[in-house]
Amino acid sequence: MKVFLRRGWLLALLVLAACANQVPAPTVGVTLQPEASPTQALAAASPTTSAATPAAASPTASESTPADTLPQPNAFDDQTTPVKLFRSLVNALNRGEYERAYSYWATPPGGIDQGGFSASFFGIDLVVGLVTAPTYNTSQTEARMAGIVLLGMSDGGARADTACYLATRADVNSPWQLSSSNSMPTTTNDVLGVLDQQARECGTPLEQLALTQQTTIPEVLFGYYAGLAQADQAKTAETWVEGTLPTVPDNLRQSNQLSVYVNVTPVETEAAAFLQTIILADTKAMWVGCYGASQQADTWRLNSGYLQASSPATVLIQTLTQGCDI
Structure with missing residues (x-):
């Protein structure tokens, strides 16, 4: 299944490593502004089989899809979990439903009003959100998670925001709402280190994540990497369809700390889906993952x-910009 996104704006994530400038972004946190414009989509990633050791992509002929030919995403409105809330926010923004997006904030960022919130997305034609597994308080009424919001602009520009998000609810029967988004200052070029620190401080470290049943698509990836981080072979195998568990690279398996950001908007077709993730290791290594998933019950x-x-950098650009082919 191959899915093409509209622009090469995800180059912004890579350009962050050479840029420490910050520009205010009242909607999602402090913006890290790239110094270079995005490239065009280059080539689709070439997958390995699920049983093979992961390998780098091999570029093929360049191809692209015009933005105006892409269908509008189906509406998604679900506030029953913090991750689903974040997906609902991204979905509303991509559909241009700014009033709905604004309603997900209990405390709008910067105290911005509805008009200002909507106007702040002028010229933005694509939003992608990735989050870590949330950390809950004892009463299950607050949750913190690290997030990356990637914004593609209609004029070919791009920006990437990274922040700690707080979601709250009145009680366990109430819907979740976003209460704040606080960026972590980036004063050095160690962007990968900042993302890893943010993931560990704002979300649940994978070594401490409870290994629960995978009832949502992001949960299965959180569970898989938590199983690896906790060296729980049974749980790791449980997250895969029998007979499909892949070989894990030694440099990932030997990492003492893993942090994972999962795309909150999987591409779904009936009982199948694919989803993307960014994996960070304490060795300052970074991978992009593309996974297929299926549902039973x-x-x-x-x-x-x-x-x-x-x-x-082109490996990450190609994979995230053009989607997964698995």
């Missing part, structure tokens, strides 16, 4: 996938 399991190192 209420449980999702992975059934295919591969990892690619983020260096050279």
